[in-house]
Each structure stands twice: as C-alpha cells, then as structure tokens.
Amino acid sequence: MHGRLKVKSTAEQQEAKRKEREKKLQIYNAATSKIFSKKKDGELDEELLHLCGEVLAANPDFYTLWNYRKEVFLELRKSKSPTELQNLFLAELFFLESCLRMNPKSYGTWHHRCFVMDTMPDPDWLRELELCNQFLKYDERNFHCWDYRRFIVKRANVSPEAELDFSMSKISNNFSNYSSWHYRSKLLPLIHPDSGQPMGVSEDALLKEYELVQNGFFTDPDDQSNWFYHRWLMGRGELKQAVNSVSVFQPEGRISVSFLRHVQVGKSASISLECDGSPLKNIKWLNHENKEGHSTLWITFFLFIPFRLIGVILPIAESWTLDVQLVINNLSVCSAQIQVLAEEKNSRKRWVPSGLSSRFSQEMSSVKAETLQQELEAITQLMEVETDNKWAVLTAVLLMKALDPQKHEAEIMVNLDKLQALDFKRVEYYKDLRSRFIVEAAIDAMDRESSSLATTLSLPHRGLTKLYHSELLTLLTSLNLSDNQLRDVRQFGFLQSLRELDLSNNCLTTCHGLQNLPCLEKVVLSNNQLSSPESLATLQTCPYLKQLHLVGNPVVEQEAGLEGIKEILPGVEIITQSSS
Amino acid sequence: MGTPIKDVVIPSNAPKTLFLQKHADYIAAYGEKKDDYEYVMTEFLRMNGMYWGLTGMALAGQLDRMDRSEVICFVQSCQHECGGFSCSVGHDPHLLSTLSAVQILTLYNALDAVNTEAVVKWVKSLQQADGSFYGDKWGEVDTRFSFCAVACLTLLHRLEELDIDKAVEFVVSCMNFDGAFGCRPGSESHSGQVYCCVGMLSVTGHLHHINADQLGWWLCERQLASGGLNGRPEKLPDVCYSWWVLASLKIIDRLHWVDKDKLVQFILACQDEETGGFADRPGDMVDPFHTLFGLAALSLLGDRAVKPVNPVLCMPEEDIRRAGVNLQFL
Ligand SMILES: [Zn+2]
Numbered sequence: 012m013h014g015r016l017k018v019k020s021t022a023e024q025q026e027a028k029r030k031e032r033e034k035k036l037q038i039y040n041a042a043t044s045k046i047f048s049k050k051k052d053g054e055l056d057e058e059l060l061h062l063c064g065e066v067l068a069a070n071p072d073f074y075t076l077w078n079y080r081k082e083v084f085l086e087l088r089k090s091k092s093p094t095e096l097q098n099l100f101l102a103e104l105f106f107l108e109s110c111l112r113m114n115p116k117s118y119g120t121w122h123h124r125c126f127v128m129d130t131m132p133d134p135d136w137l138r139e140l141e142l143c144n145q146f147l148k149y150d151e152r153n154f155h156c157w158d159y160r161r162f163i164v165k166r167a168n169v170s171p172e173a174e175l176d177f178s179m180s181k182i183s184n185n186f187s188n189y190s191s192w193h194y195r196s197k198l199l200p201l202i203h204p205d206s207g208q209p210m211g212v213s214e215d216a217l218l219k220e221y222e223l224v225q226n227g228f229f230t231d232p233d234d235q236s237n238w239f240y241h242r243w244l245m246g247r248g249e250l251k252q253a254v255n256s257v258s259v260f261q262p263e264g265r266i267s268v269s270f271l272r273h274v275q276v277g278k279s280a281s282i283s284l285e286c287d288g289s290p291l292k293n294i295k296w297l298n299h300e301n302k303e304g305h306s307t308l309w310i311t312f313f314l315f316i317p318f319r320l321i322g323v324i325l326p327i328a329e330s331w332t333l334d335v336q337l338v339i340n341n342l343s344v345c346s347a348q349i350q351v352l353a354e355e356k357n358s359r360k361r362w363v364p365s366g367l368s369s370r371f372s373q374e375m376s377s378v379k380a381e382t383l384q385q386e387l388e389a390i391t392q393l394m395e396v397e398t399d400n401k402w403a404v405l406t407a408v409l410l411m412k413a414l415d416p417q418k419h420e421a422e423i424m425v426n427l428d429k430l431q432a433l434d435f436k437r438v439e440y441y442k443d444l445r446s447r448f449i450v451e452a453a454i455d456a457m458d459r460e461s462s463s464l465a466t467t468l469s470l471p472h473r474g475l476t477k478l479y480h481s482e483l484l485t486l487l488t489s490l491n492l493s494d495n496q497l498r499d500v501r502q503f504g505f506l507q508s509l510r511e512l513d514l515s516n517n518c519l520t521t522c523h524g525l526q527n528l529p530c531l532e533k534v535v536l537s538n539n540q541l542s543s544p545e546s547l548a549t550l551q552t553c554p555y556l557k558q559l560h561l562v563g564n565p566v567v568e569q570e571a572g573l574e575g576i577k578e579i580l581p582g583v584e585i586i587t588q589s590s591s
Numbered sequence: 592m593g594t595p596i597k598d599v600v601i602p603s604n605a606p607k608t609l610f611l612q613k614h615a616d617y618i619a620a621y622g623e624k625k626d627d628y629e630y631v632m633t634e635f636l637r638m639n640g641m642y643w644g645l646t647g648m649a650l651a652g653q654l655d656r657m658d659r660s661e662v663i664c665f666v667q668s669c670q671h672e673c674g675g676f677s678c679s680v681g682h683d684p685h686l687l688s689t690l691s692a693v694q695i696l697t698l699y700n701a702l703d704a705v706n707t708e709a710v711v712k713w714v715k716s717l718q719q720a721d722g723s724f725y726g727d728k729w730g731e732v733d734t735r736f737s738f739c740a741v742a743c744l745t746l747l748h749r750l751e752e753l754d755i756d757k758a759v760e761f762v763v764s765c766m767n768f769d770g771a772f773g774c775r776p777g778s779e780s781h782s783g784q785v786y787c788c789v790g791m792l793s794v795t796g797h798l799h800h801i802n803a804d805q806l807g808w809w810l811c812e813r814q815l816a817s818g819g820l821n822g823r824p825e826k827l828p829d830v831c832y833s834w835w836v837l838a839s840l841k842i843i844d845r846l847h848w849v850d851k852d853k854l855v856q857f858i859l860a861c862q863d864e865e866t867g868g869f870a871d872r873p874g875d876m877v878d879p880f881h882t883l884f885g886l887a888a889l890s891l892l893g894d895r896a897v898k899p900v901n902p903v904l905c906m907p908e909e910d911i912r913r914a915g916v917n918l919q920f921l
Contacts, residue, residue, distance in 0.1 A: 012871070012876075012878045012880055012881070013829070013871050014827075014871065014872070014875065015875055015876040016874060016875055016876070017863070017870070017874060017875060017876045032628040033628075035628070036628055036631060039631065039632070040631070047681050070632065070635070072635055072636070073634075073635040074635060074682075074683070074685065075635065075677070075682040075683040077729075078683050078727075078729060081729060118731070118733075122729070122731045126729070126730075152823070152825070152826070154773070154774070154778065154779050154781060154823075157778070157779060158774060158775065158777075158778050161777050161778075187825060189779070189823065189824045189825060190779050193767060193768065193769075193779045193780070194779075196767065196768035197767075197768075197777050233596065234825070235812060235824040235825065236824055236825070239768075239769050239809070239824065240768070243768040243769065273799040304796050304919075305796070305797065305799045306799075435850070436811075436814050436818075436849065436850035436853060437811050437812075437814070437848060437849075437850075438850075439847040439848050440807070440808060440811055440845075440848040443804075443848070444804075447804070501844070
C-alpha cells in the first residue's frame with residue numbers, strides 16, 4: 012500500500028494483467044483452502060510447511076501462516092533427531108532470508124526469524140549479526156533490522172563497545188543516519204555510566220560526542236540527525252523531586268503544596284503534615300483540577316458535612332511550624348518547613364534553587380561551560396557561512412540559554428525572531444519557545460529576589476502565546492498578561508493564590524482553565540473573542556469572584572449575551588464599558 | 592555538500608478541493624468486489640480494513656450506506672473461543688484485529704453482539720510481567736499492542752482489569768533521546784509508534800510522562816517543504832503520517848506547530864479524482880487505509896465537511912462521547 016505509482020495502461024495491458032491476476036488468484040485460493048483444511052485436520056507436517064511457504068513468499072503479512080509454520084516446527088521437534096531439526100531450521104532461515112530480500116519491512120517475517128533462532132538446536136548468532144550488517148548496508152534506516160540486531164546482540168552477548176564501534180562506522184560512512192545516532196544515545200549510558208550527569212553519561216564521553224556531532228553538522232548542515240542529537244547532548248535530564256511551594260490559608264484551613272515533578276497522592280504516595288511536631292490526620296488531598304490524577308499541585312480537600320464546609324483545623328497559637336513531607340512507598344522523598352504567624356491570613360514559602368544562575372538550566376562544570384562556549388563560537392562561524400540555516404540559529408539560541416540566559420537575553424530574542432522568518436512553517440513553535448523563555452526569565456528574576464517572596468508578575472506587551480510554568484506560579488496574587496497573544500488559559504488552574512488577573516487584549520475564545528481558583532476576585536478580559544455566556548461558565552467555580560471586565564467582547568454586544576452572563580454569574584459586577 | 596532532503600513535488604494540476612462523495616463511493620464499492628484480486632489478497636487485514644472503511648464512511652456521515660447486520664455477523668464469526676478476534680474467518684486471533692473489531696462494534700453501538708467478557712479475559716492474558724503486551728500467543732512485543740490493549744478495554748469500560756502502572760512503565764521505557772517512542776525499549780522513534788504510546792498514555796491518564804515541548808518539536812519537524820509529514824527524519828512524506836503526527840500533536844496540545852494550510856494542500860493532492868480515495872503520495876494508488884487517515888487528518892485540521900474525529904481512538908467524536916470513554920489531553 013506504499014509507494015505504488017498509478018500508471019496509465021492500455022485496454023490490452025489491462026486485459027493481460029487481469030488474466031495474470033486471475034491465474035494467481037486461482038493458485039492462491041487452491042493453496043489457502045488446502046492449508047486451512049490440513050490445519051483443521053491437525054496435519055502439522057512438512058507438506059503444510061511447504062504450502063504455507065508458497066503463499067508467504069508473495070504475502071509475508073499473512074500472519075496466520077507464520078503461526079502455522081511455528082506450530083509445525085514445534086510438532087516436528089517431538090519426532091525429529093537434532094540433526095534433522097537443525098537442517099530443517101537452516102532451511103527455514105534460508106527461506107526467511109529470501110522473503111526478507113523481497114520484503115525487508117514485514118513484521119511477521121522478522122518475528123518468525125526470532126522464533127527460529129530461539130527454537131533451533133544450534134543457532135549461529137554471529138552469522139545473524141553478519142546478516143544484519145548486510146541488510147543495513149542495503150538500507151541503513153530499516154528499523155525492523157535494527158531491532159533484530161538488538162535482539163541478536165542481547166542473545167549473543169555482543170558488547171556495547173563493539174556496537175558503539177559499529178554505529179561509529181555507519182556514521183563515518185554517512186553522518187545523515189538518524190538510526191545510528193539513536194543507537195549511540197542508548198549505548199553511551201551503558202559504556203560510560205555516570206548517574207551524577209543529566210544524561211547518565213560521563214562528562215568526558217559527552218564531550219567527545221560534541222566533537223563528533225560538530226563534525227557532522229559542519230559536513231552536512233541541513234541534516235536533521237546531527238541537530239537532534241546535539242540538542243540531546245545539551246539536555247538537562249530529569250529534575251529531582253522537591254517541594255516547590257507551600258501555602259497556608261488560615262481562614263479556610265486550606266493548605267496547598269506544589270512539587271517540581273508530578274506525583275499521584277493517594278496510592279503509594281502521601282503527603283504528611285505536622286503542626287509543631289504533631290501530625291494532622293484524616294486529610295484528603297485533591298489536585299488542582301479537584302481530581303485524583305497525577306499533578307504537581309495538591310490541595311487539602313474540604314470535607315463536606317451537610318450544610319457546612321470544614322477545612323483542616325489549624326492551631327490558634329500565635330506562631331507555629333508546619334512540616335510538609337512527601338512519602339512514596341514509605342520513603343521520604345522531599346520535605347519543607349514553613350513558619351506560620353497567626354495574624355497572617357496567608358502564609359507561604361517558595362523553594363528557590365541555590366547556586367544556579369537559572370533554575371531552568373543545569374549545574375555545569377567549568378569544563379562543560381567551556382565546551383558549550385566553544386560550541387557557541389563554532390556555531391557562530393557556521394552561521395556566517397550558512398546564513399539561512401535555521402538549525403544553526405536555533406542551536407545558538409539554546410547554547411546561549413544554557414550558558415547565561417540573562418547575559419544573552421537580547422540576542423536570544425533577536426534570533427528567535429529570525430527563526431520565525433527563516434522557518435515559517437513552524438512559526439508557532441518559535442513563538443511558544445519565545446514565550447517560554449520570557450516566563451523563565453521572569454521566574455529567574457523572582458528567584459534572585461528570593462528574600463521578598465514576590466507575589467506579583469507583570470508581563471504585558473511581550474508577544475506571549477502561552478503561559479508556561481504556571482505550576483511554578485502558585486503563590487502569585489496578581490498577574491498582568493494584557494496585550495499578548497494568548498489563545499487559551501488552560502494552564503491557569505495552578506494559580507491558587509491569584510486575586511487579580513489582567514488578560515485584556517488577548518485572543519481568548521474561552522475561559523476554560525480558570526477553574527476552582529479560591530482567591531480570585533477580579534478578572535479583566537476586555538478585548539478578547541469571548542462570544543457566548545457559556546465561554547465564561549467555568550468562572551462559576553471561583554467562589555470569591557467580584558468583578559469581571561468584558562469590554563470589547565462579542566458576547567456583551569447583544570443584550571441577550573449580557574443577560575446570560577448575569578444569570579450564570581449572579582453577584583458578580585460585570586463591566587462592559589471602559590472607564591475613560 | 593549535503594544529503595539531499597527527501598520530499599515530493601506537488602504537481603500543479605493536483606486536486607485542491609475535497610471530493611468527499613467520491614471517497615464515500617470508493618469505500619462503499621471496495622467492500623462490494625469480494626472476488627477482486629486486491630480484496631482477496633488482503634484478507635489477512637480484513638477486520639482492520641473494515642474498520643478503516645466504516646470509520647471513513649462514518650466520518651463522511653454515510654455509515655448508513657453500509658450493511659450493518661452483515662458487518663456485525665462477520666465480526667461475530669471472527670471471535671474465537673479464547674475471546675480474541677481474527678482478521679477473517681478461520682485466521683488466528685490477534686490484538687490488532689481485536690481492537691478493530693471492538694471499534695467497529697462501538698461504531699454500531701453493538702458491543703452486546705459478542706462475548707465481551709471473553710475479550711477482556713483474553714486481552715488481560717496477553718499482558719507480561721514487565722507490563723508489555725504480546726500481540727497474540729506467539730509472543731511478539733510492541734508498543735502498538737500496548738495501545739490496542741488499553742484502547743480495547745477502555746471501550747469496554749474495563750480498563751481496571753489491567754496492571755496499568757506496569758503497562759505505563761513499559762511504554763515509558765520505550766521513550767528515546769528525542770522525546771519520541773519506538774516499538775520496544777531501545778527501538779528508534781517512529782511517528783506511528785508515537786501515536787500508539789501517546790494514545791496509550793492518554794487512555795490511562797499518564798500524559799505527564801511526556802515532555803510535550805521536546806516531543807512536539809520532533810513531531811512538527813516531520814513537516815517537509817511540500818507540506819506533507821514524514822514518519823521519521825530523512826523519510827518521504829505520506830498521508831498516513833498526517834494522521835499519526837497530527838493526532839499526537841493534538842493530544843499534547845501542540846497541533847498549531849505545523850503549517851496547517853500547507854498540510855491540507857498536501858493531503859488534498861493525494862486524492863484520486865478519477866476513482867475516489869487517497870494515496871500515500873500524489874500520483875500513487877489509493878487504498879482504504881490512506882483514505883481513512885486522509886479524511887481523519889482533514890477533520891483534525893478543521894475541515895467542516897468531515898465529522899469531528901477523536902484523536903486518540905480515530906473514530907467520530909460523537910461515538911466516543913456516546914460510549915462515555917474518558918481520555919486525557921494536555
Ligand atoms: Zn502511509
């Protein structure tokens with residue numbers, strides 16, 4: 012069904028083809044009906060093997076017939092001598108090889124070969140490795156063959172070092188070989204393990220890879236493989252779990268805890284709370300969507316007792332200490348402590364990374380920093396020759412971001428604009444990337460002023476298309492995102508402390524996401540594309556909402572729309588005219 | 592000197608509008624020619640083929656043209672004692688045909704026509720200690736089968752029968768350096784496999800394992816100058832990848848990262864105006880497989896002539912809603 016060109020043919024040719032097919036069909040039908048009747052009668056013999064072979068040679072995806080062959084072999088194993096069996100299996104391997112030459116991408120054929128190798132008395136694994144070499148010479152991207160190779164390597168205990176050499180030989184033959192780069196990413200952590208490094212690969216091994224892939228993109232700057240691999244090398248691996256922030260809302264008796272990584276509280280994970288050393292018990296946790304699924308934000312649940320909402324009962328002392336601990340499978344994963352004062356309605360604490368210029372980049376040794384600096388210089392050279400190469404520009408951006416986002420901020424933005432012009436098809440990707448970098452810079456700035464526990468963030472007129480990292484903004488009380496290009500507010504459920512939100516002059520068509528925000532009082536949605544009362548329905552779940560600005564939205568242009576909103580949101584002041 | 596980038600050129604006379612009626616006619620006629628060479632030779636795909644055709648018809652709003660009772664009767668006759676379905680009568684049961692059977696019955700709201708209890712038991716029996724799934728009793732392991740298993744059981748509302756944590760762990764172990772997924776741990780990334788793994792994580796509510804920006808970037812880089820999408824780096828574009836890549840992007844909320852207009856142009860150019868149906872590339876032979884994925888992709892791209900499609904299960908959204916299936920989206 013792939014790559015069959017439609018050709019115009021004469022009536023004569025069509026008739027000839029029809030006749031030929033009719034003949035083939037007769038043979039096929041005769042063979043299959045014989046096969047099915049033999050199978051039905053339990054005749055698992057060499058004749059069945061032969062018949063299946065005839066059909067499979069032309070139809071390798073007829074999976075049932077591969078199964079029959081397996082059944083025949085399992086049956087023959089009971090009666091044949093080891094030598095006879097070995098010869099039968101050798102013939103099977105020969106047959107399979109001819110099938111694979113005709114159709115090297117048939118799942119069934121490759122899987123049957125695995126079966127044969129695992130079932131025959133005396134398998135020659137090294138010969139199979141040689142077969143893989145041959146097939147990969149013919150098509151170096153055949154993933155079936157690569158997978159078969161990995162199967163052989165495992166069975167024959169071929170060393171990862173030998174396989175790394177093999178991938179090297181493929182790459183030196185042709186840098187444009189995604190399969191080989193992929194293979195290296197799997198082998199390096201086995202050969203040069205280092206759990207302290209982000210990729211699990213020791214630093215000096217990674218530095219050699221930088222050199223190799225640099226050769227690659229200088230040889231072939233338009234080839235994706237090198238660039239994808241390079242981006243992997245620059246990666247920062249997985250974050251360690253930690254408490255990101257803790258908030259205590261005293262009047263409601265509500266506590267929210269946000270983590271750096273997702274967790275599902277309930278099953279094997281639990282959050283323990285201690286007030287001045289004594290545990291708070293019987294607490295139910297729900298995530299930011301009031302559900303039980305994986306999330307980074309967990310909130311103590313209000314137990315509903317008829318006619319009354321009851322929160323966690325908190326101490327009345329003037330000052331007390333709250334200890335938070337995440338426990339998974341009875342092991343403490345991370346913890347935090349917060350000092351709560353009675354006169355404060357809302358006490359909060361935010362985790363700030365120490366010793367990092369940015370929480371969004373990794374800790375770097377001086378060797379690594381030096382290497383990245385050299386990379387940046389090399390890329391800059393490449394950009395001078397290949398002025399329109401988007402990969403080089405993007406890589407420069409990523410290098411600058413990894414090295415020192417603050418120092419390179421202006422240059423990063425210029426290059427992101429350039430990328431949007433160079434690679435128009437992916438313009439929205441670059442806009443989102445830009446939006447992410449802007450928010451990351453803002454959070455880095457908040458981290459630097461760690462003492463003041465910033466609770467307001469203002470990013471108007473920044474061309475934001477998406478609010479990244481809202482999960483790190485759980486303590487904000489005021490957020491101004493006016494005059495941007497936001498299309499939705501789906502990630503806003505994390506903003507649990509938010510009181511005021513300015514989203515005027517964006518492209519919103521719905522408020523879906525502004526859900527269960529327990530402190531939200533004022534929302535400015537002027538000049539968006541909200542066209543129906545239903546698009547505002549989720550605001551019903553924000554209990555303290557007092558004021559809603561809707562100037563310049565289609566929904567308030569008709570009387571019915573405004574009436575509909577008032578019905579949905581009784582008691583909320585709806586502003587439909589700008590105060591000049 | 593560089594390796595030339597593989598792509599196609601869209602001929603200037605290629606179709607530019609959707610021939611929806613012709614596609615529906617093509618599918619309806621396909622099932623009629625039961626003695627046709629092509630038809631007979633693809634019997635090992637029959638159940639999948641029927642799912643492609645029927646879903647294509649449903650997306651075109653013309654499912655009522657197909658013979659419902661004949662279809663259900665065929666599906667029933669393919670269920671084995673073990674509970675699994677084969678692709679055709681007399682063939683062996685397999686997870687791939689079992690999912691297609693369950694999807695067909697869901698389209699027709701006729702799950703009670705078969706022994707669903709046995710399906711559940713059989714699918715469950717294929718799960719291995721490492722969380723992976725065999726495609727059948729012969730032991731081939733593939734993340735496609737992980738998707739088939741959870742998709743089947745969620746359509747039957749019996750997902751809890753599986754060891755979901757283990758199943759997720761296995762799928763996550765197939766994630767690669769590029770954020771995308773392969774067939775088994777160690778296998779290279781491939782868009783079809785990405786669709787299965789992302790779909791699997793959506794069905795089970797574990798999408799947080801995905802680095803959406805990293806995966807989304809790899810996926811949107813599948814778009815070539817012609818507008819078409821390929822399945823892996825340095826490969827030719829193909830209509831079926833329009834579906835696998837787009838559906839994955841949709842699930843992780845990154846659909847806007849491709850150039851929709853150019854992609855629509857490419858997909859429309861793969862239609863055969865004469866016969867109806869879509870081919871993999873402009874000028875190639877059409878088949879039901881690419882016809883369904885062409886239509887489904889156009890639906891995701893906002894073509895109102897085609898019914899809204901569910902990106903996880905590749906069925907009309909209205910049927911998924913009626914079935915009451917819960918899916919996660921980022
Ligand atoms: Zn295709």
